[in-house]
Amino acid sequence: MLKRFAPLVPLALVTLLFGCAAHTPAPQQEQNQQVINSVTAQSSSVLLQEAIEQEAASDKELASFGNGKSYQLPVLADSILERGMSLIGTRYRFGGTSEAGFDCSGFIGYLFREEAGMNLPRSTREMINVDAPLVTRSDLKPGDLLFFATNGRRGRVSHAGIYLGDNQFIHSSSRRSGGVRIDSLGDSYWSKTFIEAKRALAMAPDSTPTIVTARK
Incomplete structure (x- = not known):
């Protein structure tokens, strides 16, 4: 007090x-x-x-966190975000997990698999439950996963993106909005629908691929 x-x-x-x-x-x-x-x-x-x-x-x-595994967030985040930026404009494709087209979780899964050797859960509903540290909005770092409720159901995750820094994030938005793009977390729509963030890179392996599972 x-x-x-x-x-x-x-x-x-x-x-x-x-x-x-x-x-x-x-x-x-x-x-x-x-x-x-x-x-x-x-x-x-x-x-x-x-x-x-x-x-x-x-x-x-x-x-x-992660039983003493090397915490490689800065290097891995740079790789993930650089690759993600190179894919801006890639079309949105429901169920897509390749450069032929991505949905939101497919885009995240592709980048984390290719650049960090991590196999994240396929859907946003599973991805939000990965056993990784929760991060407050004021402590966001590049590479953190952002989760949103965009389907009108308050608190129920339906979209995800990756934090870039400076209140910006990259994601595969929708077919109408042009697929992979950058948006501001400060925009009223994204600020209102934001649920939480997780630092999945804290679970990154030292050198070999790993499967990050969701909590039951």
Whole structure:
């Protein structure tokens, strides 16, 4: 409870001191300002340290995920996304899993298989259940899988894409929208239908292909 309201302490102090400023002698005003600066600096330092510790804990958890397997996210993500970008404009094809045409999960499965040696579940309903770390929207990294509910059923996954960075993602959208393309997660439609994200690359093998199964 104290941590939650800690940022408000310097603000309350600032408000109190400035509320009396018009009736305070000049030397006292300078002393008050020094107190304000000191309290604000200390509060900012504590908040920064907490943020660093939380980020370190998150990174440690991800690094240890998968029984100590090498966490190759940056290199594999680059390979996957570079290959994906080269396929922009490839037509949408329901059930498609090759460069002749992809549906959304077929596109993801193709890239992860070809570039990371991972065989992901075929459908989005199975893919969303892979045993991989959940990632908050504020902590997305390139290569993370994004899941959406686009069929009007709230919370029921029906579409997926791969996060690029800078709030952008790549996916095989639909026949009408031109197949493989890039969209913004900040667009109202995608922001509203977004369900969750997973870091499937945390389960990437060191060198040999693996099958990533969904939880029962």
